[in-house]
Amino acid sequence: MLQVKMMLKKNESSVKTITLGCRFNFYESEMAKAAVQKMGVDGDVVFINTCSVTHEAERQSKQAVRRAIRENASAKIIVSGCAVKTSFDYFSNLDGVFKVMTNDEKDSLNNVGIVKDHNQFFENRARAFIQIQNGCDHFCSYCIVPIARGKSRSLPLERILDTVELFDKSGFKELVLSGIDITSYGKDLADKIELADVIKAILESYPSQKRIRISSLDPHSISPALFELFADENRIMPHFHLSAQSGDNSVLTAMRRRHNRESVIKFCSKLRAKRSDVVFGCDFIAGFPTETDEMFLNTVKLIDDAGISMLHVFPFSPRSGTLAAQMIQLPKDVVLNRAKILREKAQQAKLKLFHNMQGKIVSGIIEKCENGISYGKTDSFISFSIKKPLSTNEIASNMLITGYTENELVLWSDVP
Numbered sequence: 001m002l003q004v005k006m007m008l009k010k011n012e013s014s015v016k017t018i019t020l021g022c023r024f025n026f027y028e029s030e031m032a033k034a035a036v037q038k039m040g041v042d043g044d045v046v047f048i049n050t051c052s053v054t055h056e057a058e059r060q061s062k063q064a065v066r067r068a069i070r071e072n073a074s075a076k077i078i079v080s081g082c083a084v085k086t087s088f089d090y091f092s093n094l095d096g097v098f099k100v101m102t103n104d105e106k107d108s109l110n111n112v113g114i115v116k117d118h119n120q121f122f123e124n125r126a127r128a129f130i131q132i133q134n135g136c137d138h139f140c141s142y143c144i145v146p147i148a149r150g151k152s153r154s155l156p157l158e159r160i161l162d163t164v165e166l167f168d169k170s171g172f173k174e175l176v177l178s179g180i181d182i183t184s185y186g187k188d189l190a191d192k193i194e195l196a197d198v199i200k201a202i203l204e205s206y207p208s209q210k211r212i213r214i215s216s217l218d219p220h221s222i223s224p225a226l227f228e229l230f231a232d233e234n235r236i237m238p239h240f241h242l243s244a245q246s247g248d249n250s251v252l253t254a255m256r257r258r259h260n261r262e263s264v265i266k267f268c269s270k271l272r273a274k275r276s277d278v279v280f281g282c283d284f285i286a287g288f289p290t291e292t293d294e295m296f297l298n299t300v301k302l303i304d305d306a307g308i309s310m311l312h313v314f315p316f317s318p319r320s321g322t323l324a325a326q327m328i329q330l331p332k333d334v335v336l337n338r339a340k341i342l343r344e345k346a347q348q349a350k351l352k353l354f355h356n357m358q359g360k361i362v363s364g365i366i367e368k369c370e371n372g373i374s375y376g377k378t379d380s381f382i383s384f385s386i387k388k389p390l391s392t393n394e395i396a397s398n399m400l401i402t403g404y405t406e407n408e409l410v411l412w413s414d415v416p
């Protein structure tokens with residue numbers, strides 16, 4: 001969620017999207033073209049989806065908007081995303097901004113009809129995302145999301161199923177259910193349903209839907225019914241990403257997270273006992289205020305203790321308006337050094353996984369093919385290449401892992 005990336009893409013209807021922030025923002029930006037068309041804007045448009053999760057993210061968002069104005073003099077600049085909530089006046093008063101769109105306006109434009117407008121975001125029809133939940137009620141001490149995005153809201157089940165039907169008919173092979181705090185799904189709905197019920201309804205209504213993925217999970221809120229599904233349902237792909245954030249319980253308390261390190265270890269080991277091919281990923285924040293060297297080492301240790309292989313590491317940076325910004329901050333060099341140590345550990349954990357996968361036979365989805373080499377993701381969401389021309393969106397199976405490289409790709413070949 002704290003990821004800060006930037007993407008610039010020009011699509012068919014003269015709408016460029018520039019996206020900062022989380023995967024969720026990337027999803028929303030791809031809805032921008034249709035949303036802009038609904039607004040009836042003529043001419044070239046640049047749609048910038050901003051992020052405010054940290055000061056740095058907000059600074060980059062402002063910089064991206066100023067650059068877009070400079071580089072697209074004749075285009076209409078529309079600014080949206082979380083930084084609009086925190087810096088509405090800044091963007092409104094910027095010369096060259098055509099419209100500042102709040103997240104609420106964007107939500108009301110992003111309805112199920114819009115998802116008919118497939119485009120490259122859907123990764124050449126390999127993978128489709130459905131945003132089933134938005135907002136958050138938790139107020140973790142470092143996070144601006146509840147202020148920027150408001151309370152948790154769930155997409156009603158019938159709307160989700162309509163969207164799945166659309167994707168199903170369009171031939172998408174993988175379905176990703178996403179949300180800001182996806183395990184809160186249903187708490188705001190009159191029928192008290194939960195995420196597990198949504199997944200069950202999709203699996204029952206669309207037996208052809210063979211590959212479902214779930215976005216980042218809050219370890220505290222994985223219900224027994226959800227765990228059972230993860231453990232027993234092979235149509236849920238064996239890759240789970242947890243928003244662990246720290247491996248030290250006192251830091252987790254200071255973060256106002258609701259889980260502890262033991263619950264992360266228990267979830268991973270119980271699920272691994274049921275599904276030996278499962279791969280775990282986690283988000284971690286390095287250098288949170290109050291974190292001592294010893295506490296930080298508990299995070300490093302958690303990677304081995306829980307068997308986590310794919311890490312997203314974020315050096316802590318305070319976000320004004322949050323509790324953590326009022327705490328005594330650690331020196332910047334300490335924060336950056338801890339992030340570096342965690343990233344090195346992340347690389348080791350990943351290579352250890354790649355090494356242990358040697359000789360295994362796996363399946364995966366092909367995302368693209370270039371010069372006779374096909375690229376894709378395993379069921380456990382690891383990037384791979386295979387020296388064989390295969391079709392995009394094809395499910396390739398019975399493949400032997402024969403090697404790997406430093407740059408995260410696993411090399412494959414056909415089973416003889």
Ligand code: SF4
Pocket residue numbers: 135136137138139140143144145146180181218
């Ligand atoms: S659960 Fe915590 S970190 Fe996640 S969006 Fe809500 S407040 Fe932010």
